[in-house]
Amino acid sequence: RRLGPLLIGLTLLLSACGREDLSTLRPQGSVAEGQYGLMKLSIGIMIFVMVVVFGIAAYVWVKFRRKPGQNEIPEQVEGNFKLEVIWTAIPIILVLILAVPTIQKVFAFGEDYSADKNAIKVKVTSHLFWWEFTYPDYGITTAQDLIIPTNKKIALELKTADVLHSFWVPSLAGKTDTNTDGTINKTWIETSKEGVYLGKCAELCGPSHAFMEFKVKSVSQDSFDKWVVSMKEPVQTIEDPAVAEVFKSQCLSCHAVGEQGGSAGPNLTGIGSRESIASILLNAEGSGNTVDGKPVKDNLVEWLTDPQLVKPGNKMPSPKEDLGLTDAEIKAIAEYLADSKVSY
Numbered sequence: 001r002r003l004g005p006l007l008i009g010l011t012l013l014l015s016a017c018g019r020e021d022l023s024t025l026r027p028q029g030s031v032a033e034g035q036y037g038l039m040k041l042s043i044g045i046m047i048f049v050m051v052v053v054f055g056i057a058a059y060v061w062v063k064f065r066r067k068p069g070q071n072e073i074p075e076q077v078e079g080n081f082k083l084e085v086i087w088t089a090i091p092i093i094l095v096l097i098l099a100v101p102t103i104q105k106v107f108a109f110g111e112d113y114s115a116d117k118n119a120i121k122v123k124v125t126s127h128l129f130w131w132e133f134t135y136p137d138y139g140i141t142t143a144q145d146l147i148i149p150t151n152k153k154i155a156l157e158l159k160t161a162d163v164l165h166s167f168w169v170p171s172l173a174g175k176t177d178t179n180t181d182g183t184i185n186k187t188w189i190e191t192s193k194e195g196v197y198l199g200k201c202a203e204l205c206g207p208s209h210a211f212m213e214f215k216v217k218s219v220s221q222d223s224f225d226k227w228v229v230s231m232k233e234p235v236q237t238i239e240d241p242a243v244a245e246v247f248k249s250q251c252l253s254c255h256a257v258g259e260q261g262g263s264a265g266p267n268l269t270g271i272g273s274r275e276s277i278a279s280i281l282l283n284a285e286g287s288g289n290t291v292d293g294k295p296v297k298d299n300l301v302e303w304l305t306d307p308q309l310v311k312p313g314n315k316m317p318s319p320k321e322d323l324g325l326t327d328a329e330i331k332a333i334a335e336y337l338a339d340s341k342v343s344y
Ligand code: CUA
Pocket: 126, 127, 129, 164, 165, 166, 201, 202, 203, 204, 205, 206, 208, 209, 210, 212
């Protein structure tokens, strides 16, 4: 009677884990496909070992069970050279079958493509609690959405600006830590089809670790080229000169828009084209926030009014409490940001 609810609970729990866009079991790129291959190989070996061991055990239990009327202890056997060689050799062979492709893949995934002319170099910097992507060859810096063309190797160089984080796009590539000792970790991704691939921070890093998401948006080469051009076009400014001044003095000291601004916070160029800001805010399930249906602005207002409520522990000063912005200024800035779009 207790089993029913338990099974239902377990099913619900597991189905929640099955978010398609966050599954390593649906690999979409060559790196993830290689890793999935290793998973299948190791699980295959495990199943083989289990079946053989349990099979032999079952055979022994049945064959040598105590028969009716059998009262004496059977003959005791100690040591069998042939058997011992066999059960030592088989595990060694299995470990080798597992080790050789694993070592090959580990080196292949750590391959440095940054000198490859056909690869696109991206420097990834993790921050509490957001991701910065810099394309040194294009002079572009952006945040949260990593835009890449399909069928191209993207050479990633990863570091952190503060604490240890880990870069993870389950359907594209395994976790790569961003180290605190200044060493740069390298990895690469490649997508074979266009789409949006969700990424997560995979290292407990603070109160908003769970919200430290990002997206990899794989687009056609044409779209990517269009995006590069669009990111470098002169940006619109805020119409109202008073609000523009507030934006410049308060927001641009940390954030950049186009050519202007600081680099302490996420680059906001084209932020209106991101479905989410603060990682989950705009598309948080159950919040009723939609991108096409409902304006993004309301959520931006919510964020700008009380960032700590939305994403606890983040480093952004409260525009209202700390910087003294009025509700009207916040609304105007939110509207401006929501309309700051890039095309691709
Ligand atoms: Cu960054 Cu967890």
